[in-house]
Amino acid sequence: MRRFARTLGTAVAAVAVVVGTAGWASGDSQRAVTGPPPGTADWRAETLAGRPLPDPASAAPLEVARFFAELDDPARRELLRRHPLVVGNLDGAPLPLRYEANRIAAAATGEARYAPLAAADRQILAFDPRGRGQVAEVFGDVERAEHVSVIVPGSDNDATGHDRRRAPSTGPAGMATALRAAAGGSAAVIAWTGYTTPVGVGLDAAGGNLAQAGAVRLVRFTRGLDAVGAPDPVLFCHSYGSVVCGLAARHTDAADVVVLGSPGMRAGTADALGTRARVWAARGPSDWIADVPNVELAGIGHGADPASAAFGARRVPAGDVRGHAGYFAPGTASLAAFAAIARGEAR
Incomplete structure (x- = not known):
């Protein structure tokens, strides 16, 4: 009974954080384009x-x-x-x-x-103008590449903000460009903003509805790559994008699933994802995602922390990453590790 009370108390506190603070309350409800x-x-x-x-x-x-x-x-x-x-x-x-x-x-x-x-x-592989817009862009030559990676971004990304001016190496196009430069010419990278992402960090970001809709689209997208003869992809999943990847993982042929700045993958452990892919996790020391409670109650919250030892993911060095979006910054240990994973060289 005491254990239940503690668990319930933690969950209630998490929900209070989600709905009661200025940051979380700033999100606007979105309807998934499917x-x-x-x-x-x-x-x-x-x-x-x-x-x-x-x-x-x-x-x-x-x-x-x-x-x-x-x-x-x-x-x-x-x-x-x-x-x-x-x-x-x-x-x-x-x-x-x-x-x-x-x-x-x-x-x-x-x-x-x-x-x-x-x-x-531009090599635009998908474009849907409905809603806020969805887009996927290829950097490199997927048809001849030895390795293919897919960037799955988190909140506040859409077709118009896909490559807007922002801090270097952030945003879907920026992350993809940085990864391809680090991984080399034998790799192609796709920036996939192919789902309706949350806006801000409101209840959409704390819930799983948009991630579930996104997972369906991601699975079909990866099967499309397979159908044209592309190598099994590496999925790099940032923030809310890692929730999408967690739900999609068992249904894709991904060689690796890499999550960074993740609030959770809606699974208790890496094994529970049900994928044959290797699962990797990175979290920088100043990433605010560490302050998000790793619980799930009544559809709110995304569960266990993938960067924790108990989750069982392989760790990606991220000690020099700044903030929530700095994982692909040139010169960081995380980008060097991502490039090795993208080339199939990491063990």
Whole structure:
């Protein structure tokens, strides 16, 4: 009874922290963008040489890859011209075709905030303008890379803030750029802001609804990489992104799952994640995430601390990391360790 009372008291205190402090109360409630992209209805209504097109909602990425492999270039380009938003987000479709489709789709929105994504030198692997917008960008050559990493960011990230000016080596694009520079030319890195992230640190950040929706999208995205022959990826999951990765891990073919600045992965131990991937954790000495209680009650909180010895993750050195977003800063021990993991060299 005393143990129950202590546990309940800790959980109540955690909820009080979540809803009662200025920092946590600053978040705005978000509705997850899910399902296939805009234009799917028109895509489903078409056929090609009497064949239905693969359903963006239900066709497996490998099925999509086989469909496009059987098309000649004029047929592929006709689908690209007529349905850029669908082709650009269709996991399993050829990557160069998706890059071109997303350039067209971003430009077609007519919105200044998306104009940079339409630049000819960008490799935009996914673009969905609904809500705050979602985007995935490739740095390097996924088709020829020996190693592929995926950055899964946390709160306050979306298509417009994907590469906005901020402290160097922070934000999805900044983290990806720093990791690729450190890992070398044989590695490709994808900045994946492919889910609706929390805004601020309110109840969305303390709950799991957005992470659950994001996990579904991350699983399909990684299966799309597999369908086009990419190596098994390393997932680098920052902050709330580590909650997404915790829920997705058992359903991906990730070689490694690396969490940094994590509030928890909704699992009590690394083994409980149910993945064959190696699990790594990093937390810097001045990261405010250490002040977030590692409990879960009635859907609030994300459970055990992945950086604790009891969790069982491999530790990444992070003693020189500053704050919550400094893990990819050049010269840090954490970035050097991340690069070794990305290259498949860490043990």
